[in-house]
Amino acid sequence: MDDVNARATTRQIERAVEADDLAAAHDAVAELDVEQVVDVLERLGRTDRAVLYRLLPKARALDVFEQLDPSMQSELVRGLRDDQVATIFADLEPDDRVELLDELPATVASSLMRGLPPDERRMTAAILGYPQRAIGRRMSPAFVSLRHDVTVEEAMDAVRRRLHDAESVYTLPVVDDGRVLVGVVGLRDLMSAAPGTVIADIMNEPYWARATDDAEESARRCAELELLALIVVDSETRLVGILTVDAALRILEAADSEDQARIGGTEPLRRPYLATPVSWLVRSRVVWLLVLALGATLTVQVLEVFESTLGQVVTLALFVPLIIGTGGNTGNQAATTVTRALALDDVSPRDIGGVVAREFRVGLSLGVLLGSVAFVLTSWVYDSSVGAVIGSTLVSVCTLAATVGGAMPLIAKAIRADPAVFSNPFITTFVDATGLVIYFLIAKAVLGI
């Protein structure tokens, strides 16, 4: 079905569900693929979503469920019968199950855990034992491992036995007698090797992460090394799980959404925009807005100090938005660049000396460029003393803003705060207030007031 037809069907289903015509909705939804059903569900309100979900054939219902965001999964679960929930829960992969558990109230979570078959419960509990942001929380314990001393033929048999239940059979960790990771073999290498070869002779150096490592950093590593799966080990290098590339992708997408939200001064939504209630949108923004407004009262206080100067030369007030705006922009540019470099692991807090030195030079260059343009224009429109004030203020403010903007994300990271949250709001407040002080001090000196 092409996109235009899919969109028509979507609208048809929305109308049918809203009009309580369940037979029509049932027939229409049968024509959509999993991806399209997910789209429709995300656009419906909470109640209609549960109604439509219950109309899905059982086999497809699980596929659809797996594609929804965890927060939407948990909402949906509350609209289903207990036995339906138990079935879905048992059918999920252990790592997806843990993501859902994190969203559910503790009592629901523990009753669901009790309902699991013993094997699944054991695997789920193992993942739940790791800290919230650790990769152990997001790995899959359903891997196929090979012993280093078996032959290729025996290994292929082992793979064939696990075709139906393993998370991945394409990346095969190799272990010694004590379950310690000693290598890795791709299914492709296994297939091209002679049947009698011993695994130890064809295995490669494994790439691995510790289960307690940060989930985002491990996922980024899996992506950068272009691996189908990163192997996860415990503190004694014993194999405990694998992080498949699709799990890594989910982690990275959530992390990038979070970074972008925080750079824009909001909390991440964690669900599709149109499926987020207006009150949630308000909540995701109001705290930062209040904090920033509170910070901005600093500018009111600075201006009060210089109120008499302002009263003498009202012209000075005209340039206040331009100066603090330019300072804020320069600071945000530096902060955004360094925040991204941190996320990509291109810089670390110990590079602070180098970063500050570079940003100082960048800020000074930008300040001299902008300041010169401003000097010429302002001297022409007003007079050269006003030009000198504006020009030299821009040089100082840009230099200061870029330097502080570059340093802040690194300082935030060093004190274990989120660089994206901490940087841009702080910089704007700081640059606004100090920028104004610089401006009026230069003005008083140059204009002799």
Added chain:
Amino acid sequence: MDDVNARATTRQIERAVEADDLAAAHDAVAELDVEQVVDVLERLGRTDRAVLYRLLPKARALDVFEQLDPSMQSELVRGLRDDQVATIFADLEPDDRVELLDELPATVASSLMRGLPPDERRMTAAILGYPQRAIGRRMSPAFVSLRHDVTVEEAMDAVRRRLHDAESVYTLPVVDDGRVLVGVVGLRDLMSAAPGTVIADIMNEPYWARATDDAEESARRCAELELLALIVVDSETRLVGILTVDAALRILEAADSEDQARIGGTEPLRRPYLATPVSWLVRSRVVWLLVLALGATLTVQVLEVFESTLGQVVTLALFVPLIIGTGGNTGNQAATTVTRALALDDVSPRDIGGVVAREFRVGLSLGVLLGSVAFVLTSWVYDSSVGAVIGSTLVSVCTLAATVGGAMPLIAKAIRADPAVFSNPFITTFVDATGLVIYFLIAKAVLGI
């Protein structure tokens, strides 16, 4: 080698290369893995990088080369002998080769193309035929396809023959007699089926993209569907390539870096921060900074219009930074949220009515909250008429800013501009100027001046 030792080795290599002690650098680099070598190269200057790269053993040199950003690859290529370049170029995968070609001067590119073996040249030319941002440009033509009427046994033989040269053997597109895509089979399904089964009986519905589809959107789809590879077809649904998940990851990472840079008002760097010369950093920021400063001159003009009002009540000047700052923050929050929703395909330009309605309500709620707090505080510190001016200005400015901020990314997308570039800078300028007009009009009305 653990992280601390790796860092020590890195510094040792940097010093050795800078001191021209090539023997020491050679020995030290031999102790690092590919990932660590890439880190060291990214931290070195342009000349030292070429020197160190030439010290790598031939087998490892290609692995390292593949991990570098295309812009760094192209720089490195200019520091190597022609025959070295030709060898690397021939050994790259066709899609990686095209990425590098895009970075090289046209004459170098065409001479390298001429040096390729005919088969590789044909595959590379096919990719080069697609438009710049199309997925056809980033797919791999080195896939293994199966005919729908062969048996599982024959299919396994076909896979085994291609183990060494195919980009992926885990996702196997199924075609009919006319090369038209009719299904897909995973290697795993193939391995678990009886040898005599016909492929048509075990194949699944394929997920595919057209070669002319947008690269970022296709990559995002591959990620969201958690596929190991998305199949790429031409306008007649004939199989032309596959997009493997690792290629999709590279595309998404670049796209997210670009979005974040643009939201922060800079051009994307396309290489690691510390390896970017200061002059490039200045260039990536100066244009936006000038455009924004130019926009800010609008605020100077607005203030000039109200200069006499300002002269009468200097107190009004004190709140200028707070009001435009809050407006800008509210607008940026809305724009960032909607820009991300667009990137994730949660909204499209045809949702503009719904988005504007939601953002109006969000902005009004935020404005009423902030305005009430401001009214109480300002009435207490100054007097209730100033409180009324500030309070009602914040209500209007927040409502306006959120509404415009939410609409702009959708309008940008509709006119095919980058939503991230177009939105935040435009909003800040617009909200600053209109916010001031609203402020002074309310002030004149309330204070009777």
